[in-house]
Amino acid sequence: MNVIIRICLAIIMVCMLGACGFKDIDKRFFVVALGIDQSENEKKPYRITLQLAIPSPKIEPGASKTQIETIDAPSIAEGVRMLKAYVDKEIDFGHCKIFIIGEKVANSDYQGALEWMTRRRDIQSVANIAIGKPDAESLLKVKPLSERYPGNTLFLSFGADGTESSYTYVESLSDFSRRASEEGLDPLMPIIKKDNQESFIINKTALLDKKRVKLVLNPSEAQLYNQLANDFTKSSMHGMFEGLDLVVAITEIHSKFRIGKQNGEDTITMDVKMKVVFEEAPKDLYSAQWRSVEEDLNKEYAKSCVKLLRKIQKAGVDPIGFGLRYRATHPGSDAFKKWESLYPTIKFVVRANIIIEGTGLIK
Amino acid sequence: MNRYVFYNFIMVSFINLLLFVPHILIEARFNGAVSSMIVGTVIGTILVYMYTSAMARYPGKGLPEILKQHFPQWLVSICMFCSAVMWWFATSIVVVAYAILINRFFNPDANSIIILSMLIIACGYAATRSTLSVMFVLEIGLIVNAPVIIFILFKAVRSTQLNFDSIRVVANYVTAMPTLSAVAAASFIFTGYINLSLFNRLLPPNFRFKFRWVYPVFGITIMLITFFVPIGFHGTEAVNQYTYIWSVTADSLIMQYGFIERVLFLFLIVFLNLTLVYTMCGWHQAMEFIKCCFRNYKPEIDSPKTPVANYVIVGIFAMLTMLYLVLTNEKINMFITSYWLVARMFVEFIIVLTVFVLSRRRPKTT
Structure with a gap:
């Protein structure tokens, strides 16, 4: 009796393994950064830009390869879903550490973008969020010379592993979403700018109310704010x-x-x-x-x-x-x-x- | 042997994170959660003291044997059947909620029924073992997982993201009157002692409960963390928007140099283990209670051969749990849980009071 039951259990377990819906790592496209802009098209107000990492055997400065996909869509979720038709592998947000919100979106209303990010289960709450100037798309197209891994430059600029600049305010998604609804605590975000060469400048901070940008701190004020707060x-x-x-x-x-x-x-x-x-x-x-x-x-x-x-x-x-x-x-x-x-x-x-x-x- | 009592208490107080207890408390944060927590602590502590001192007079006997001494068999059968339903339901809610949670966070492509069936096969098999083995599995499960859980909780408490102003804002609402559902949710954290109903069978004749003050202290610590840490992380307003509040809180933490950077996955894995252990424990107790409904049943704590009845009863539990998943969804499960917590509190009052009164009435010489 006992033996039969045990064997049956084992067989049932093995049969179920087939239904797990698991996809291999080389059949996945890892999104390393996501940009949300406002497009000119009124029917499709969101322009979604995904920076997809291309795995490469070489690890040396400048060897990082990325693929950029852009789409205009009526909403963020639909845009991301639609972009799946543009690529051959499953899009995975598990490693997305940077979210860039275009300046225009931040100046009009960011709540829609924020809600999408907090609702999705595979987006990390520890990811960094920033405003892109003039827009997120052009920033994601930058190919920094020293980059070793796809999308690593921006990630290092924000984390404590790489540079620690007193001018850069670091904002995580969970903190931002707390500030976006808390009474008596308002959100703020760093502003990423592209310089003339292929690199970024992050030395300004935007202060927002519950809907849009209200004030932009210049670099020395941004540093003073970091010291105080x-x-x-x-x-x-x-x-x-x-x-x-x-x-x-x-x-x-x-x-x-x-x-x-x-x-x-x-x-x-x-x-x-x-x-x-x-x-x-x-x-x-x-x-x-x-x-x-x-x-x-x-x-x-x-x-x-x-x-x-x-x-x-x-x-x-x-x-x-x-x-x-x-x-x-x-x-x-x-x-x-x-x-x-x-x-x-x-x-x-x-x-x-x-x-x-x-x-x-x-x- | 005191540690075996304590394991049950620890397990139940940890599992509250999955049983929508923080959810219910946080929903009532501006109207009575804090005062409910105080009332819940008082109720929980009194019940712990009453039940342990009552049980100390019946060494080696579980709740069914105690009732059988004083009441006719038909009444005992009814009581045992009701308690079995309570225990089965307590664990089924958790395991169903966890199956849905896995579906949300680990693998959205998989069918939650398949996930649940894998979980209940594991729990079901473990639950059919003897009482002594179940206790040992519980001990191993807790020794492996509790340090990780304490690490995560400690990491959350020490985090710089924790905003004490938000916590103070909510703590100021202490003057609001307690509500029934919040009191029930808060007292659930202290409810691990009720597992003594069965596991008292394991305790030796000259057993004495020691360090009973640890129970309320531990319970209060866990309760404060459960309630206030998410508020410190997500603020007084945003905290209410999440359905899986503790999963999101764990996701807000980062382990820079851990194997896995997202604390969320560590959190989900240890709570998977804890859910399995909890479900095993609950089903085993429910199974034993069902068996006690029959007149000619002799309790055994370590039978060499597993009775067929074990498989049959746990099989029925498993089927009912599957049915529960099919018939409900996240929202209904949450809704039922909040009512179940209240019902549980009153059933516990009745059990504890009955046993307490019986233990006092009995002359000491027998």
Whole structure:
């Protein structure tokens, strides 16, 4: 009895294996980047661009090969489905790490694209998302000289494996979708630009509301934002001391903020603590009083921070999450409404506390 | 032997992630989830203490034997049949939900009925083994999988993506009144003790329950992680849009230098193991309860030969589970689960109270 049952079970198991619908890896096309643009055609508003990796036996700089497929479609899902008819292998999104949204889409309404991405099961939530300028298609057609694997350049620019630029804000899909619907925390995305040669520049950040781009931060503001909101070290800061230029590298930074009343006015107080080392400084700085240099740097840093925060406030967005903190500290379901009336007029106070660790290798 | 009691507790508290418990709690996050969690903790802790102290007076006896001492056979049969249905249903919901989950994430081309039949063949075979073997399989399954699950949970808690402001926003809603379905969902995390109904047979005569304070502490930790980590990851609003909230949360994590970069797959694999172990355990208990409905049944914890009745009963369970998958879909399954959780809570009240009262009434000398 027992033996018969066991044999039957084994046979049933083996018979079922045939129905698994599995496709071999060399019968698959791996999408490494996806671009979503707006097309001129009104009936087919989306232009989908897929960067497909072509496996190659050679691994050397510049040996990466990709195939680009573009289509105009009435919706993203239909476009991707239709592109299957253009290629010979099964399209697989399992390795897609970069999503580029064209500038036009980001300026009109990104929610449709975002919803498609979060709904699909094979799209990773850890993928990076960015805005492509002027459009995603032309960016995906760039063939960087040093690229070893298909689509690796953009991936390395965002991850911590390759370059870590203080000007690049890194946004993952899961974080973006959280910000896209959270009350009191607004989304932001890096902007990828193509330079004249075959490479990318990623040094601007776009701040968005729940629908479209509201403000674009220039490179120095983008860096300052990364320092304030993400505690990004490996960055630098520019300052003046008695009319002389100074550049310091930040080795440690911690920032925190508090919402409260100061002199009867609603204020956001931000404390920024950082430790710095000089990268460029006048020759005899070593012997000068560091305390007064620190104070000068503090003042200047605080000024530029307040300027940035005011600019963000004026655009009506809140990427740092002041509104969320207000909701967290003020219980009640109408807290966000109160905050919305409060935010446009709220005051910012930044207290920088810079500690000089050294002047580098020379005095 | 205390660890065997604890394994059941750990397993059930982990499996809540698949049983739509976070889903139900998160849906009620602005109207009573937090207070429900507090009430659920209190209920769960009281029941754990009551049931363990009651069971300690009946060493080596399961729930059916205890009832048989005090009630006529026909009443015991009815009770056992009802409990068997409860236990079968608890596990079937999970295994069906997991078959659909595999279909969604691993292999959308495969038929979910085929996936389910493979799962239930494995669980069914394991469930027909003797009580002692089932307990050992449970131990092995947990020792292999629990570290990975704890690793994933720890990784999620330590992640920089976790936004504590969102968590605080939701925690502030503690003043909202608890709701019945949320209390039931929260107390499910503590419900592992109820497996003692059968596994008490394994415990030796001079057994004493030790470290009982660990149960509530562990349960509360798991419950807080279950509820608050997804909110910290997805925010107070977006968290409600996902159907498989913990799968999406695991997908938001990254293991840069792991073999597989996406934590999602690691998560799904360990929870596959856990689902199999849980289903095995549940079906085995349901099977034993069904067998106790018959008058001339003698409980055995480690029979050398598997009775044919085991195969027949588990075969029926498997068929019913398949039928359940065919008749329901994701949405109906979720809907039924939320009601089942409430029913389970009340059935547990009745079981625990009955056994507790019986254990107090019995003179100590016998």
